Amino acid sequence: MSSILTNTNAMAALSTLRSISSGMEETQARISSGLRVGSASDNAAYWSIATTMRSDNMALSSVSDALGLGAAKVDTAYAGMESAIEVVKEIKAKLVAATEDGVDKSKIQEEITQLKDQLTAISSAASFSGENWLQADLTAGGAALQKNVVASFVRDDQGNVSVKKVNYTLDATNVLFDTGGNTGILDKTYNVSQASTTLTVNMNGTETEVTVGAYSVDDLIADGATFDGDYANSTGALAGDYVKVNGVWVAAVDVGTTGQEVVYDDTTTKWGVDTTAVPATAVATQSVATLDLASLTSAQLDVMISAVDAALSDMTSAAADLGSIGMRIDMQEEFVKKLSESIDAGIGRLVDADMNEESTRLKALQTQQQLAIQALSIANSDSQNVLSLFR
Incomplete structure (x- = not known):
C-alpha cells in the first residue's frame, strides 16, 4: 500500500542510515584517538x-x-x-x-x-x-x-x-x-693488640726468651683453666689462676723472692713469666x-x-x-x-584500537552510508510516483 502520510520504506532507510552514521562516528572516534575503549561507556571493566x-x-x-x-x-x-x-x-x-x-x-x-x-x-x-x-x-x-x-x-x-x-x-x-x-x-x-709478644720465662733460675700470642690482662689470668701440654698436671683441672705460655696453661702464683709476676711451681720445676718489659697489649x-x-x-x-x-x-x-x-x-x-x-603494553592490549581493522570498517561503513542514502532517495521518490496517478 502506498501512502502519502506514512512512508515506511523511507523510515526504514532512514533508520539504517542513522545506524550506519552512528557506527561511522564510533569508528572515526577510535581512529582519531587510537583507543578502542576511550570512556567507561565503551567497556566499564577494561576502562x-x-x-x-x-x-x-x-x-x-x-x-x-x-x-x-x-x-x-x-x-x-x-x-x-x-x-x-x-x-x-x-x-x-x-x-x-x-x-x-x-x-x-x-x-x-x-x-x-x-x-x-x-x-x-x-x-x-x-x-x-x-x-x-x-x-x-x-x-x-x-x-x-x-x-x-x-x-x-x-x-x-x-x-x-x-x-x-x-x-x-x-x-x-x-x-x-x-x-x-x-x-x-x-x-x-x-x-690494637700486638700480633705477638716476647716474654721472659724463668725455669729453675734460668731465663729464656719465648714468643707467645698477643693477650690482654683479662686473658693472662684465667680461673679454673686446665693444664695441658708438656707441663700438664696428670690430674687434669686444678683450681687457681693460670697463664698461657707458648699455648700451654701454667699455674700463676705470686713469687716475690724471684721477682717474677707469675710462676708455675710443681715442687720440682718453677716457671716465672715476666711481663714488665713488654706490655701484653699496646693501645693506639x-x-x-x-x-x-x-x-x-x-x-x-x-x-x-x-x-x-x-x-x-x-x-x-x-x-x-x-x-x-x-x-x-x-x-x-x-x-x-x-x-x-x-x-603500557598490557593497557594497550585492553583499550587500544586495531587501526587496520578500524580503517577497513570505516571504508565499509562509508560504502554502506552511500547505499543507505541512495535507498532513502528511492524511498522518498515513492510519494512523487503517487502524483502521477492523478494526472
Whole structure:
C-alpha cells in the first residue's frame, strides 16, 4: 500500500542510515584517538583497569626519578669513600716510611698533615642534594641517620599500595667523621693488640726468651683453666689462676723472692713469666684524624700502623656496602623501566584500537552510508510516483 502520510520504506532507510552514521562516528572516534575503549561507556571493566594501571604507571615514573636521585647520592658517597681510601693508603705508607732509622719524621708529618686535610675536604664535599653520607652527627640517632632510597611502588592482590625503600643507616662503621663526637672511622681511636709478644720465662733460675700470642690482662689470668701440654698436671683441672705460655696453661702464683709476676711451681720445676718489659697489649692513643708522629714512640708507631690498617679495612667494607647498594639501585632502575613498558603494553592490549581493522570498517561503513542514502532517495521518490496517478 502506498501512502502519502506514512512512508515506511523511507523510515526504514532512514533508520539504517542513522545506524550506519552512528557506527561511522564510533569508528572515526577510535581512529582519531587510537583507543578502542576511550570512556567507561565503551567497556566499564577494561576502562577501570586501564585507568588504575595508568595511575600506577605514573607512580612508577616517579619511582624511576627517585631511583635516579638515590643513585646519585650513593655514587657521590662511593666516590668520596673511594678517594678517601686512596688517601689513607698514602698515610699508611708514610707511617711505614717513618719506621726507618734516621728518617726525618717532621717532613713525613708535614705530608701526613696535608693528607689529613684532604680527607676532611673529601668528606665535606661528598654531598648531594643536601645529604652527606660520609660525615654526620652520630649522636643524633633515629631518622637523622636513617637514609632511604625509594625502590618501588607495589600494589598487592588486595589492592593495597605501598612504597618500598632501600635503607642505609649511618653509623660508626661507614661514616668517616662523626661531627657530634669521635666515633667515625677516621676520628675514633682503634685499640690494637700486638700480633705477638716476647716474654721472659724463668725455669729453675734460668731465663729464656719465648714468643707467645698477643693477650690482654683479662686473658693472662684465667680461673679454673686446665693444664695441658708438656707441663700438664696428670690430674687434669686444678683450681687457681693460670697463664698461657707458648699455648700451654701454667699455674700463676705470686713469687716475690724471684721477682717474677707469675710462676708455675710443681715442687720440682718453677716457671716465672715476666711481663714488665713488654706490655701484653699496646693501645693506639691517636685516631687517623689526630695522627702526630712527634708524640709516638717506636712501639706506638707500630701499633698506629695497625690502627690505620684497621681504619682502611672499615673503609673498604663501607665502600663495598655502598657499591652493593649502587648495584641494586641500577638493577631496580632497569626493572622499573621494563615494568613500566610491560604495563603500557598490557593497557594497550585492553583499550587500544586495531587501526587496520578500524580503517577497513570505516571504508565499509562509508560504502554502506552511500547505499543507505541512495535507498532513502528511492524511498522518498515513492510519494512523487503517487502524483502521477492523478494526472
